[in-house]
Amino acid sequence: VQLQASGGGLVQPGGSLRLSCAASGRTFGNMGWFRQAPGREREFVAAVRWSDGLTSHADSVKGRFTISRDRAKNMVYLQMNSVEFEDTAVYYCVARSRPVVYSAMQDPNQYDYWGQGTLVTVSS
Numbered sequence: 001v002q003l004q005a006s007g008g009g010l011v012q013p014g015g016s017l018r019l020s021c022a023a024s025g026r027t028f029g030n031m032g033w034f035r036q037a038p039g040r041e042r043e044f045v046a047a048v049r050w051s052d053g054l055t056s057h058a059d060s061v062k063g064r065f066t067i068s069r070d071r072a073k074n075m076v077y078l079q080m081n082s083v084e085f086e087d088t089a090v091y092y093c094v095a096r097s098r099p100v101v102y103s104a105m106q107d108p109n110q111y112d113y114w115g116q117g118t119l120v121t122v123s124s
Contacts, residue, residue: 001023002024002025003115004024005118006022007019007020007118008119009120010123015083017080018079022074023076028095028097030110032095032111035089042092044106045078046061046066051099053069061087065078065080066079088122089119089120090119
């Protein structure tokens with residue numbers, strides 16, 4: 001199983017960026033994104049249930065970030081709009097073998113697989 005994240009880079013405040021994650025080896029119950037900024041704990045960003053597209057977003061990104069999936073391509077995306085300095089972090093693509101209930105989608109311990117991370121830097 002491999003999760004290959006891409007799309008990170010330098011973006012100005014208020015700008016947009018789209019992260020992509022290509023999953024290989026199998027299909028999953030849930031996929032999502034976590035992030036970790038320097039000196040901060042890892043935190044949930046967004047997740048999607050593969051079967052029906054049900055999504056969950058962290059309060060800090062609601063209205064700005066949107067997770068989506070392409071079942072045919074086995075890929076998940078994170079559209080990041082109106083980015084802020086506080087969005088600077090390494091973003092990790094994650095996946096879980098079986099679907100998890102909505103209330104657990106934000107729990108990092110629910111995810112079996114973690115990608116290598118892609119760095120997003122918000123700077124003017």
